[in-house]
Amino acid sequence: MxxxxxxxxxxxxxxxxxxxxxxxxxxxxxxxxxxxxxxxxxxxxxxxxxxxxxxxxxxxxxxxxxxxxxxxxxxxxxxxxxxxxxxxxxxVTHHRLMNDPNGKGVIVDPEAKLEEELIxxxxxxxxxxxxxxxxxxxxxxxxxxxxxxxxxxxxxxxxxxxxxxxxxxxxxxxxxxxxxxxxxxxxxxxxxxxxxxxxxxxxxxxxxxxxxxxxxxxxxxxxxxxxxxxxxxxxxxxxxxxxxxxxxxxxxxxxxxxxxxxxxxxxxxxxxxxxxxxxxxxxxxSDDDGLVLPPKLAPIQVVIVPIPRPDPELVAKAEEIANGLKAKGVSVKIDLDDSKRPGFKFAEYEMKGVPVRLGLGARDMANNQIEVARRDTKEKDNVSLDGIVEYVTELLDDIQNNLLKRAYDFRQANTTRVDNFDDFKRILDTKGGFVLAHWDRTTETELKIKEETKATLRCIPIDAPEEAGICVYSGKPSSRRVLFAKAY
RNA sequence: CGGGACAUAGCGCAGCCCGGUUAGCGCACUUGGUUUGGGACCAAGGGGUCGUAGGUUCGAAUCCUACUGUCCCGACCA
The missing domain is CATH 3.30.930.10 (Bira Bifunctional Protein; Domain 2)
Incomplete structure (x- = not known):
C-alpha cells in the first residue's frame, strides 16, 4: 500500500x-x-x-x-x-533591495520608499x-x-x-x-x-x-x-x-x-x-478512496490500462478505442508505463478521480470484451468491444448525472426545517447540514444565533415560498424561511 | 491572534526520558534479475548541516533558552 x-x-x-x-x-x-x-x-x-x-x-x-x-x-x-x-x-512600501552593509544577504533599501504605498x-x-x-x-x-x-x-x-x-x-x-x-x-x-x-x-x-x-x-x-x-x-x-x-x-x-x-x-x-x-x-x-471528478471537469475522462503490461497488440487496440472516443470529444489517456503493475495503476487512477477506467488484457481481446470500471460507484463490468465508444460516452453522461443526483439527495437528506430554537440547536449539533428556519430579519437576531450556535445565515433563498411563521430565536413574525448552516 | 501537538532522507516514522563510535527503519528513488488480471519479489546502491540560533558539556538528534515553521481545534474570511 x-x-x-x-x-x-x-x-x-x-x-x-x-x-x-x-x-x-x-x-x-x-x-x-x-x-x-x-x-x-x-x-x-x-x-x-x-x-x-x-x-x-x-x-x-x-x-x-x-x-x-x-x-x-x-x-x-x-x-x-x-x-x-x-x-x-x-x-508594498518599497521598490528596491540592496546588499546588507552589515553582512550577507539583502535588505530593503530605505531610500526606496514609495511615495504612495501600493496595496x-x-x-x-x-x-x-x-x-x-x-x-x-x-x-x-x-x-x-x-x-x-x-x-x-x-x-x-x-x-x-x-x-x-x-x-x-x-x-x-x-x-x-x-x-x-x-x-x-x-x-x-x-x-x-x-x-x-x-x-x-x-x-x-x-x-x-x-x-x-x-x-x-x-x-x-x-x-x-x-x-x-x-x-x-x-x-x-x-x-x-x-x-x-x-x-x-x-x-x-x-x-x-x-x-x-x-x-x-x-x-x-x-x-x-x-x-x-x-x-x-x-x-x-470524493470518497475514502480518493478524488471523484464529474466527467465534464475531469482532465482525463477515460484511462485505458493495458493488462498486465502495454504490449503492442494491446496498445494498438487501446489506440483504436481511444481514437473512437477522442472523435466524440472524450479525453483519453492510454497508460504506457511498463514499470508499474495494473493494481497499482488502478489505485492511482482512483485516487485521481478518473471517471472511467478501461482494463484491456489478452483475455479480454480473446473474448472481444473490455473491463469497464466507473469511479463514482466503483462498479466493474465486462463490456463487448463492439460499440464500446457509445457505451463509454453514455457511461460518462450517466456518471455526471449520478454524481449530481447523489449530491442532490445528500443535500435533501441533510436539509432540515425547524420551528423552534431547541430543534435548531439540536439539529446543528447532531446532524448538521442546512437548516431552514424562520427569522425576524434583524441583524441582532442573526448575530445572536451565530454566537450561540456557530451557525451563520447563509442566505435568504430566492425560491423560498411565502409561509407565515415565527422567528426561531425572537418569536417575532416571519413570512419565509431562510437558510442557516455552519460554514467554511 | 488564542489553545494543543509536532519539527530527524522526497514521504511516513523510531532513536531523545537515561548525552558517548559510523543516526536507524518502512515507502519512494537508481541498477540488475525474476515477475505481471487489484498497490510484486530478491539483491545491490544513492540520499541527512537531526527546523534555526544561542547555551550547558570533554562530548548534544538527545538537556536548557529563544526564534521560525507546520498541523489540529477556535476567532476572522471567498
Missing part, C-alpha cells in the same frame, strides 16, 4: 488534505498561506475557467486585465469597502472604477461588461488548500449600466449562470439566495450567493454576485450623459468565483 488516505469519518479535515496532496492537486509552498497548484489541480481549474469564460462571452462579456497593485488612496474612497478588506491587505489587490473594484470613470461618458458607452481572470491576495489568518489561501485565482466581473434595473438584472443573471455552471458541470447543486445585510459584500447593495453543502454537513459559499448600486460610481465619480442630456451616476455590479470551486468539487463528490 503505497498511498492511503485518512477516512472521512476519522478526520474530515485530514481526509481533505490527503486528497489534495495524494491526488496531486496542490502542494504547500515556501510562502506561508500560499499553495502551489500542481498540473493536475491546475488542469481542473482550467476546465472550470474555460467553461465559465465561454459562458461569460456568450452573455456579452469581454475580458481585460487591470493592475495587481492599487494605490492606497483608492481603497479608502468607498468607506464600507475599505472596512471590509483593510484587515487582510498586503502592502496588492484583494479585489479590483477601486482600480477598475477609477478607470471606468475615463471610459464612460455617454449612455452609448453602456453597458460596459468586463471580466478579468486574475490572482488576488487576502492575508488570511488560517489557510487551507483551495478553500482559503492567501493568494488565490479567480474571475471578477465588473459591469456598468445606465439603469438600476439593468444592473440588478445583470447581477441576477450571473447568479443564475453560476448556479447553472455548478449544477451542470460540477454536478454540485446549490441554493441560490440573497445575503443578509450582515453577510453582504463590503460596498454592495445586494449580494447574491450560491451555497453548496459539503459532505461533512458544512456550507460552502461557492460564488457571489453583487448589485453595487451607485456606491462605486459615486466614490469614483463615474457619470454618464443620458438621452435627455442629464448627468447620472452609473449602476454597477461585480461578481466572482475562485479556485475555491476546486475545493468544493473535492468535498462534494
Amino acid at each position: 503505497a498511498k492511503e488516505i485518512t477516512s472521512r469519518a476519522e478526520n474530515y479535515s485530514q481526509w481533505y488534505n490527503d486528497i489534495v496532496k495524494k491526488a496531486g492537486l496542490a502542494d504547500n509552498s515556501a510562502v506561508r498561506g500560499c499553495m502551489v497548484i500542481k498540473p493536475y489541480g491546475y488542469a481542473i481549474w482550467e476546465k472550470i475557467r474555460d467553461q465559465l469564460d465561454k459562458m461569460f462571452k456568450e452573455t456579452g462579456h469581454v475580458n481585460a486585465y487591470f493592475p495587481l497593485f492599487i494605490p492606497k488612496s483608492f481603497l479608502s474612497k468607498e468607506a464600507q469597502h475599505v472596512e471590509g478588506f483593510a484587515k487582510e491587505c498586503a502592502v 496588492v489587490r484583494p479585489t479590483s473594484e477601486t482600480i477598475i472604477w477609477s478607470t471606468y470613470k475615463d471610459w464612460i461618458q455617454s449612455y452609448r458607452d453602456l453597458p460596459l461588461l468586463i471580466n478579468q481572470w486574475a490572482n488576488v491576495v487576502r492575508w488570511e489568518m488560517r489557510t487551507r488548500p483551495f478553500l482559503r489561501t492567501a493568494e488565490f485565482l479567480w474571475q471578477e466581473g465588473h459591469t456598468a449600466h445606465a439603469t438600476e434595473n439593468e444592473a440588478r438584472q445583470e447581477a441576477r443573471m450571473i447568479h443564475d449562470l453560476y448556479a447553472q455552471f455548478t449544477e451542470e458541470f460540477m454536478a454540485m447543486p446549490v441554493i441560490q439566495g440573497a445575503k443578509s445585510e450582515n453577510e453582504r459584500f463590503a460596498g454592495a447593495v445586494d449580494t447574491y450567493t450560491i451555497e453548496a453543502l459539503m459532505q461533512d454537513g458544512k456550507a460552502l459559499q461557492a460564488g457571489t454576485s453583487h448589485f453595487l448600486g451607485q456606491n462605486f460610481a459615486k466614490a469614483f465619480e463615474v457619470t454618464f450623459m443620458n438621452e435627455k442630456n442629464e448627468s447620472e451616476f452609473v449602476w454597477a455590479t461585480s461578481w466572482g468565483v475562485t479556485t475555491r470551486l476546486v475545493g468544493a468539487l473535492i468535498m462534494t463528490h
